[in-house]
Amino acid sequence: MRRYLVLLLVVLGTAGATAAACALSAWWWCLAGPLLALTGAGCRDLLQCREPVLRGRPLAGRPRGGRAVVLQERAAGVDVYAVGHEFLVPSLHPVEPPEEPPVVRVGGPDCRQPYDMALLNVSGMSFGALSSRAVLALNRGAEQGRFAQDTGEGGLSDHHLRGGGDLVWEIGTGYFGCRTDDGGFDAREFADKAALPEVRCVSLKLSQGAAPGGGGMLPSVKVSAAVARERGVPVGETVVSPPRHRVFSTPRELVLFLARMRELAGGKPVGFKLCVGSRREFLAVCRAMVAEGVTPDFVVVDGAEGGTGAPPAESAGRLGMPLTEGLITVHNALVGTGLRDRIRIGASGRVATGPDIVKRLVQGADYTNSARAMMRALGCVDAGRCHTGTCPAGVTTQDRLRARALDVDDRSRRVHRYQRATVRSAVRVMASMGVREPRGLTPAHLVRRTGPTTLRSYAELYEWLEPGVLLAGPPQSWAADWKAADPDGFARCGDGFSGR
Template sequence: MASTVSPWWWPAAVLCAATAGVGIHDLSQRRHSILRNYPVLGHVRFMLESIRPELQQYFIERNYDGRPFDRDVRSLVCQRAKGGAAELPFGTERNVYAEGYEYFETSIRPLPVGAKEPRVRVGGPDCTKPYDMSLLNVSAMSFGSLSANAVLALNRGAALGGFAHDTGEGGLSEYHLRHGGDLVWEIGTGYFGCRTENGDFDRARFAEKAAHDHVKCVSLKLSQGAKPGIGGVLPGEKVTAEIARVRGVPEGRTVVSPPFHQTFGTPRELIRFIAEMRELAGGKPVGFKLCVGSRREFLAVCKAMIDEGVTPDFIIVDGAEGGTGAAPLEFADHLGSPLTEGLITVHNALLGTGLRDRIRIGASGKVATGADIVKRLAQGADFTNAARAMMFAVGCIQAQSCHTNACPVGVATQDPRRARALNVDDKSARVHRFHSATVRSAQQIIASLGVSEPAELRPHMLRRRVDPVTVRSYAELYDWLVPGQLLIEPPESWTADWKAADPDRFDA
């Protein structure tokens, strides 16, 4: 039009050419997933991010109790994933005199930061192939919920950083195995990847896959923090032929995991099943994951351990505030114990029954920073797992469309066109950098508390403001049992639950 009709068309022609050039660049670049799926238009998001300070309160993520979730955690995770400094001028933006504010008790004489990343040996007396776990690992997220490229990026990042990648309950796929990252194979109520045609546990298939060199541990999922009491749901539109093959389910049909396991029905049967799984896995560490509900039920499991002389190698406590999967609103908001209460309950129960030294405890639920890691270790954990933060590291922008199969950055989708936007090499490097920087931050905090290793952290080092003029340490806020106390003389606050706990019955 500009060359044949009128020169007045030249401005529009130049604008169209420039837009086309930007679009071609967006489609060919491999750093930003959103630009590959939304060329040109995706730049609007980055323009908004450039004026982030003015929009801070609009974008900030809220914790389950309404408090800011460590400034803007997604921003912090992305800074670390990109290799930037996680620093902010002008001091804290949090009200340090507000009820619920928590901080660490630092030492006048801090210690030098250790040169090596701490490791936690996972494997009890019945385990013949123990595993040295990182302080921070990838929490359970299934292939099916996540795209193949997202799984590849997480696993390659785990391989680069030498930390563990939990597969989630969706089965053991080739994408978990391709890059050689250490795996925690999670088995849920659907027994995906090791199930019979009618949905029961298939021992032969389990033993075959558990023998793989990349599988370092096996985790039996009892419940999930976001939705304790109900099973997982994978919408039919996300059940591709590949997903169906990995899980052993019909293609295109919505997959609903049962709310409970068919293989056992009592605490004693659970513990016997754990022992059987460990034997089938060739002596590799086997444990279970749960969102804590009734303390009495967990004590019943502890009694079963004592009676049977069998313990899991680890227990992962999933907090009710965590969870990356879609869940009913009422379940997400009102069911299950938050991570602090659940973690302290499990730690105390194992201490009180004299079992703590045989079992390692993992903590999962909005763990994203070095401070989060140290906080959970001070409350009784040995290691932590992160899901949401790892999703941020591979490019999640919290579009909250995970259940629609229309994730704009290719993280939580089975749409090949959308998933291709996620570049595995770039995002795996981001996962590695995020993990390395976050664990290093935890080491720095530990050193500032005047201790040399995570095992020396104690509840009194973590403090909480309970009102504007009163501060209590966690040693004062909670009762802490001593080894074997429940077996000798239970404290009054535990007596009723301890007496009522029955190893032959789950009864809240």
């Protein structure tokens, strides 16, 4: 109730001053008048839908302006002469952008229910990490814009299903939503939920940029009764997902489990998500795919620069490859093993603008996911309270009164408009580069300043493998990793690291 304390005090003061003006002296109107104006402003804050902070903290939220952080980076603030600055290459013969933005067909030869993925989708954010209203607003926005929402590893909640939007159901190491009593994988429950029409794809989370090499964490203050029920855990206790999966322990077992998941899901697209740490480990997975003749339908690459609203924050940005290197590694490995045409690649990690999307497509992605920018479309003001459950915008809290600050109808429209405008921006940028479809993009379309007077394209900066070259005879720069990649064992500490 402290959030409404300022408004309550103003209302009481107004009532007292008005009574005194009527009963004692007209001079009291000098105080009652301003207080009446403040009362009106506070009521307007309480009832409006555009500013979540003001809705959740009427009057008290005004000093911070109630404004969400601006999504678009201002070009005027970019130092184009700084070493490391990157730019996309425009064409002197641009083309007209397509009337409808392109979509990406996700589904390999073993998939019976392929899905057309948008160029920008909602990245994994669980119910628990987000409030029920935030989850529902994202889902309704996805339904309005015909893009997908990743559920995050916290389970398939009713709030994900109520909005009618397409879902990528993410399964983490805790198997929330398809979890046995002892914390294992429940195949029957998984099959029942995967059959729901809202579930269009299933993603197995191996790791993410926010917590590579370790399981996710949900602080105890956010484990409400509803969250505990969805996850099958005790109320009010911190939830820490195991650092690794119990259903597989080798690359070969991982690949076979993905095939089993696809069968249990009725042939819907199945893939996995990871933050790449070792090129050798991912090559081991590729060797397992080749050996078993089984491939996932997609791989989502998360960058080490990915953020998290809950601890452990110390790992973000310090473990795993940044998205650029991770994307290029995965793309090259799949091309080199002759599997790229069967597997789509998603990119997740600080994607917020149209040029961001195009940049990731150049680097090897087929589509992108965004979490941070979607949160800002919901009204996030970067208050830094995600892990405390006291979010002033109602985005990352399980407190019902605090969550009331987020108006679902208004925010779902904003999510939809943000996604639509950003994809349109990406399509316009591609058109200005002389490209109508993502497949027309090449590494030569992205250039980096490497020195005060030197520029190099991605075609020059990075090595790009030819289809099947790793099977035929790997180049020297990949030979050691390819030879050491073991489909029956993940890399161990001390095995060494190589790769660019």
